[in-house]
Amino acid sequence: MREERGISQLTLSQGAGFNDAFVGLVERPARREKYNLNHLNSIAKFLKCSIKDFLPDIPL
Template identity: 50%
Template sequence: MNKLTQIELQIISRVKEIRKEKGFTQERLSLSLGKGVGFIGDIEAPSKKAKYNINHLNEIAKVLGCSPKDFWPDMPL
């Protein structure tokens, strides 16, 4: 699998931060998205075996009650 880019790592980190602020565990967010219990954990894992796509980010924003824009940096990386 290809190494994740700086922007992908930034988005994963930001989703994790917002997830924790909203009081969601990895498992709860995964299940809220209709995914297996390990979906978010696989993305947030140090080995980074998986990543989000645009549809994931949109659905996560709905569950967390924020905008998909909240996951992106203000300036290009």
């Protein structure tokens, strides 16, 4: 969704109230940092969408 909207990692990090490098760290597959529900809620507020938009309809 971030890429579809043309939003940089830095812009999302700052807009959601995270450390400047946080989104970049989470998006690296080799890193252990991942989003939790609080992170997703902050991102949803920034992107003006629902937190449900980040979750699958059917459990994985």
